Amino acid sequence: MSDTFDHSQLPQDDALAAEFVLGLLSQADRQAAERRIAREPAFAGLVAHWEAQLVPFADDIAPVQPPHDVWLRISTALRPEKVQASRWASLAFWRGFAIGASGLALASLVALFVVPNAPSQKPLVATITGGNTTLVATIDPRTNNIVVVPAALNIPADKVPELWLIPADGKPRSLGILRRDQAVTLVLPPGLATQATAAAVLAVSVEPPGGSPTGLPTGPVIGQGKLTNL
């Protein structure tokens, strides 16, 4: 390789990181750089830095509307993994029952649609209430899906509701961000599956967009409810 250019300028790894980001590397050099990104946090940091610095170049690339069938292809490719939750997550389905129904009535409606295949794998349900807040959450232990349906949930427009599991040890674990106007399906992390029992409590707190930055509730807790076996 020619050595006529000046190496004394950018440190070698910094130059390599920039060249990777610009796309200047040949296939072999690119793959070598990718292996270093995966293994060396310092090099990965240089790459991330150049990505952030150079991304404004993309401002000058005109957006082009992709054909509609690209989204159809994407959503079809997702379907097999996520299909179980569709009926639970249908807001229209729930809204008819949720308005004015008590938590207990809802729980018995839930029971109509759940066919447990083993006694030890019964779904859990919690009615999360407090002030003006009412939500119903069900956990299906067979799939670890958590479906949360908001019946009444009023929080400021610049905040998001976050769902927490509080097991017997009293320490809240985040389960994810909820929607104020729509049912959501969350997945119970595998490490928490044994903690989600009839002794645990679900709670909802008000958090900044993106959720609590600390891993613990930072805003007011607007509702809570105990999990019970159906």
Added chain:
Amino acid sequence: MESDARQLLVSALVRTAAGERTGLQTTYRLTSAKLFGVCLRILGERAEAEDVLQEVYLTVWRKAADFDPARASPMTWLITIARNRAIDRVRSKAQRKLDPIEAATEVADATPSAQASLEDAQSSAKLHGCLGGLAEREQTALRGAYFDGATYEEMAERMTMPLGTMKSLIRRALMKLKTCLEQ
């Protein structure tokens, strides 16, 4: 300060990470035209770009949990995935024909895009300001490389200069750019 559009995108990615399809759908609605533009620019062919765009959003679906709003802007994260996928695709093919460099960078005069609300206006102004301090050939080389994901060999051919000269020019331009950006 973050714009509403950017906040919407961050929350869509967070919901995607939680396995919500509507999170991915919102992400797609907000960003697919930009990412398709990026892929199309590198791949030059609609059918290829559509394939890669599909891969990009399936990658987003699987990796949304890796996105950390405290560390990267959501558009930077998404554009990086799109460029990497498109460049990998282009490298896996034997050869491609790139336009001459004049045509490749002619959009440079365009006014900043209307999508700016999703991007960080401050870092954009900074990069464009620093590029203004580079020689014209240096600007053309960096822009051409970024837009098309072109290799040193491809850039040398397009700018009709020896490979060593091309490398030297780009590395000098990067050094100047870094010095300016860090001020």
